[in-house]
Amino acid sequence: MYGSTNLSEEDARRMNTTVEDPEKLEAFEARIARGEKIEPQDWMPVEYRKQLIRMIEQHAHSEIVGALPEGTWITRAPNFRRKLALIAKVQDEVGHGQLLYSAAETLGKTREEMMNDLLSGKSKYSNVFNYPANTWADIAVIGFLVDGAAIVNQTINSKGSYGPYCRALERICYEESFHLKQGHDNVVYLATGTKHQRAILQDAINRWYRPLLHFFGPPDVQSAHSEKLMKWKVKLASNDDMRNQFLDMYVPKILELDITFPDPNLKKNEDGIWEFSDPDWDEFKRVINGDGPCNAERIAVRKFAEEAGRWVRQALMNPSEKYQVPLA
Numbered sequence: 452m453y454g455s456t457n458l459s460e461e462d463a464r465r466m467n468t469t470v471e472d473p474e475k476l477e478a479f480e481a482r483i484a485r486g487e488k489i490e491p492q493d494w495m496p497v498e499y500r501k502q503l504i505r506m507i508e509q510h511a512h513s514e515i516v517g518a519l520p521e522g523t524w525i526t527r528a529p530n531f532r533r534k535l536a537l538i539a540k541v542q543d544e545v546g547h548g549q550l551l552y553s554a555a556e557t558l559g560k561t562r563e564e565m566m567n568d569l570l571s572g573k574s575k576y577s578n579v580f581n582y583p584a585n586t587w588a589d590i591a592v593i594g595f596l597v598d599g600a601a602i603v604n605q606t607i608n609s610k611g612s613y614g615p616y617c618r619a620l621e622r623i624c625y626e627e628s629f630h631l632k633q634g635h636d637n638v639v640y641l642a643t644g645t646k647h648q649r650a651i652l653q654d655a656i657n658r659w660y661r662p663l664l665h666f667f668g669p670p671d672v673q674s675a676h677s678e679k680l681m682k683w684k685v686k687l688a689s690n691d692d693m694r695n696q697f698l699d700m701y702v703p704k705i706l707e708l709d710i711t712f713p714d715p716n717l718k719k720n721e722d723g724i725w726e727f728s729d730p731d732w733d734e735f736k737r738v739i740n741g742d743g744p745c746n747a748e749r750i751a752v753r754k755f756a757e758e759a760g761r762w763v764r765q766a767l768m769n770p771s772e773k774y775q776v777p778l779a
């Protein structure tokens with residue numbers, strides 16, 4: 452699925468290059484224009500490699516950190532059926548992290564380096580996972596709308612240019628579509644339930660609305676990386692386009708349940724573009740730079756997991772350890 456995970460000596464030497472061989476660059480861009488997939492052993496510009504590492508690594512971190520808010524609800528799920536579904540979903544999310552770390556490793560960054568960068572705060576992960584899941588309705592909203600937003604992003608980018616990332620995204624999208632059904636079922640159940648159930652759902656939508664708008668990244672005019680990523684077909688739609696697609700698909704599904712959004716200016720114009728109030732981009736910047744409601748807690752849990760799992764990694768990596776076939 453992934454191909455090589457080793458950086459060739461030549462690629463390692465080129466990592467600090469700023470000027471690319473024009474012929475190779477032209478041939479590379481022609482391949483992208485023809486819609487070919489780039490594979491790990493192929494020549495690629497250093498900036499393409501660095502951008503992919505940044506984006507895939509952030510995506511991988513988002514999956515494993517994203518498992519935490521939902522994970523806290525496994526022991527508090529309202530019934531056995533919901534608990535089973537949530538356990539399976541959380542397990543899937545961690546598995547997505549594994550797929551994505553493997554895809555990022557093909558570009559020459561080791562998993563250990565990625566994990567260290569997450570724990571030191573050098574690498575980012577999705578803003579949405581720095582908010583608390585206060586009630587069971589948060590789990591419904593995460594399952595329906597956060598997973599829905601992720602599917603919009605991932606379905607588009609699975610048609611991109613880097614083979615290992617696209618193949619990982621395709622697999623992830625199959626599983627995410629089950630998560631979405633689980634989230635939708637949960638949202639509809641609460642929306643058609645008691646007064647209290649509707650109230651906690653409305654409260655959760657009120658709190659998740661702005662983080663969900665932030666999920667697709669800053670407005671296009673402020674996006675630092677979009678131009679390059681779109682030129683090289685790593686991203687196939689801009690942040691604003693993806694956000695618009697999400698609003699188009701999901702706002703009507705919430706409104707039909709007679710649940711509202713906390714924004715009087717949210718509306719679709721005749722040209723198909725959604726308008727909304729400024730979702731406070733300063734809050735977005737604070738949250739992605741480490742100062743959100745749960746950033747410290749999320750990293751503390753990951754540090755605990757890293758330390759608690761060290762003996763397992765050491766045992767697996769110990770070349771003198773031999774597997775003993777257990778007695779029957």
Ligand code: BYC
Nearest residue numbers: 510513514517544576577578601666668674675676677739
């Ligand atoms: N959160 O130039 P821009 C899931 C950063 S997990 C944090 O527009 P780009 C799930 C951006 O990194 C799926 N940071 O960036 C799991 C950059 O900072 P740096 C999560 C963000 O890359 C468990 C700066 O802002 N999905 O679904 O062109 C349970 C400028 O932005 C965010 C992914 O990870 C953000 N939301 O476009 C349930 C998708 N947005 O690196 C569910 C993969 C922007 O220069 N990523 N930043 O320091 C992408 O598709 C793209 O990276 C983005 C941003 C569209 C998010």
